[in-house]
Amino acid sequence: MTETLTHPSTSLAVGDDVADLLFRAARTTSLWTDEPVTDEQLTSAWDLAKFGPTAMNTLPLRVLVVRSPEAKQRLVTHMGDGNKPKVEAAPVSLVLAADPAFHQHLDTLFPAYPGIKDQLDPAADVREQMARNNALIQAGYLIVGLRAAGLAAGPMNGMDFDGVDAEFFGESGWKSFLVINVGHAEGEGSPYPRGPRLSFDEVAQVL
Numbered sequence: 001m002t003e004t005l006t007h008p009s010t011s012l013a014v015g016d017d018v019a020d021l022l023f024r025a026a027r028t029t030s031l032w033t034d035e036p037v038t039d040e041q042l043t044s045a046w047d048l049a050k051f052g053p054t055a056m057n058t059l060p061l062r063v064l065v066v067r068s069p070e071a072k073q074r075l076v077t078h079m080g081d082g083n084k085p086k087v088e089a090a091p092v093s094l095v096l097a098a099d100p101a102f103h104q105h106l107d108t109l110f111p112a113y114p115g116i117k118d119q120l121d122p123a124a125d126v127r128e129q130m131a132r133n134n135a136l137i138q139a140g141y142l143i144v145g146l147r148a149a150g151l152a153a154g155p156m157n158g159m160d161f162d163g164v165d166a167e168f169f170g171e172s173g174w175k176s177f178l179v180i181n182v183g184h185a186e187g188e189g190s191p192y193p194r195g196p197r198l199s200f201d202e203v204a205q206v207l
Helices: 016-024 039-049 069-076 084-089 102-109 116-120 124-148 161-168
Strands: 061-066 092-098 152-156 175-183
Touching: 016 124, 039 061, 039 124, 061 069, 061 124, 069 084, 069 092, 069 161, 084 175, 092 124, 092 161, 102 116, 102 124, 124 152, 124 175, 161 175
Parallel strands: none
Antiparallel strands: 061 092, 092 175, 152 175
16 A cells, blocks of 8 residues: 655645655665676766765765675675575665775865874874764765665664675774665555654654
8 A cells, every 4th residue: 555645734845746755655665676886877876975065075985885695695694584585685785884995085075174194194083083983974874865766765774894894804904783675665665654753743852
């Protein structure tokens, strides 16, 4: 049964069709069609997500695209038991990671602050925290970008992060924090009804 969407009176700058595609009708997905996910679609999603703001334009998010059966099995080994079949079933799984060496790009990405790369170079703890915080923000942008590219997303983080890092990121030093299964949703993409959401009044204080 298709969910009936409600369109409350709002001041959106986009049409309801766009709001439905990106938010209201989109679901965390675990049921997929056989339609493949192309590199062009993933690139289109990134080409939107990359414009989301991060501190000093750091852009620390890194993405490992896991598509081949061999790579899938390497990833499945490190997933929680409940998430193993989800990775196996998805056309593509994206391992999202934060790059603590993001500062190496700051001369290009943040020329307004000359020398910031050299200032951050010895500050490993600061860089790691900055990388994680801003990569988490970018993960949200990427999910919306995937939806805009006509794809469905199933994010999850039940996994052995250290195991994933050792398996895939031993040389790069990237730090994994999320896996997003990606594809085209079969039906509503989930056997479960949508959970309720909190209203603005329930989550916000206005001073």
